[in-house]
Amino acid sequence: MTKFIQILKDINELIVFKHSVFALPFIFIAMIVASKIINDSIWFGWELLILGTLCAVSARNFAMGANRYLDRDIDKDNPRCASRPSVDGRIGRGNLLFFIWINALIFVIVAYFINSLAFWLSFPILLILGAYSYFKRFSSLAHVVLGVCLGLSPIAGAIAVLAYIPLWSILLSCGVIFWVAGFDILYSLQDMEYDKKMGLFSIPSIYGAKASMFICALFHFLAVLFWLLFAISANLGVAAFIGVIISAIILYFEHRIVRRDFSKIDRAFFTLNGYLGIIFFVFVLVSLW
Template identity: 65%
Template structure:
């Protein structure tokens, strides 16, 4: 039994499970908006909730494990990654492959029971989740590809609840994409020197720290603008001033995130996880309160 829990903890460390907090609130935000538009209530039912959570978790597990496997040749020489379970030997390559296949099957299986569109889209979604690791080897667009991977969450929410890709979910997807790409740029500053040595095409390694901070700030401005456009898209039908206030709070959080990182790169982890975790949860809470208030 103790061996099982040790392996379980190693798996959670491999996929950095705590970072699931970034995408899930945006999935739920999209689902309650979709339900409000078609049902007149934010509640979308237990079936959609359970299948949505399973799909989100299995897709992320698949993406993270695939990334770890594809990046082994890069990570093994990076001091920051030396303690990852697949690098240290806690988890073998066969186990990682088994975990990848298992989560892909779970994702496809659950998508089938959501609706036809969800099942058809599940295959290209898995493809998109795989290509991020390849992009960093030849293009600086890898940060945006990663952002789009998380940005798929609100589109998934629309598909799960409404059976279609509604325009609000596309706008919210773009906001999440630029938000994620922006904080990934800040996070990747930690690996700037190593990426240069390894020949990787991260924006910090290609353009330097100052340019990275500027591009990250620009991405976050775009994120807030798309979030404002998202609220405007469903203004009156679903959202109002409470959601608008929530977007403003999100913008303030991003401002402090940049202020923290600019003052001291040693605080990147704090800015990356703590502030962005708060932001995603608060974003959902403001959306939910607005829907319930109206």
């Protein structure tokens, strides 16, 4: 039993499950908006709640597992990453591959039970999720690709309920893309010198810290703009617009914290961004209710 608990702890450390808080609120935002449109109720049912959550968790497990597997050669010499279970031997190559493929299979099977569009799109989605790790080896657009990976979540939520892709879900998705790409640039500031040494293509390693902060600010401005357009397109109430404003304030403080002290990047990355998604979801929920 002790060994099993340790395995679960190692898996949790591998995939950093608490980071699911970044994508899950936006999946559920899309699902409650879609349900309100089609059912005149924010509740989309227990079946879709369970299937949607399983899809989100398995997709993220696949993406994180693939990232850790493909980045082993990069992580082993990075002091920040050298103690990861995928690097220090706690989770072996075979077990990691099994974890990746079993989550891919779960994702596809669950998507099949949602609807046909979800099923057929599950394959290119897995391809996109798995491609992220390669981009940092040849393009600084890796930050945007990561944004796309999480930005697919609102579209997936809308598809689960509506079986088609509405415009408002694309706008919400674009907001998530630029939000994630922006905070990933901030997070990459920690590895700026290491990325230069290894020849990796992060925006901080290519353009430096000052330019990276500007690009991040631009991305987050676009994120707020797209979220405003989403609220307008989905015909949401005043509370949703307040949620967008609060999100903008959170992003402002995130930049302020990082500009003052790069050692507080973790605080800005984990705490503030975690709160942002949840707060945005709550205000959209109130606006629909």
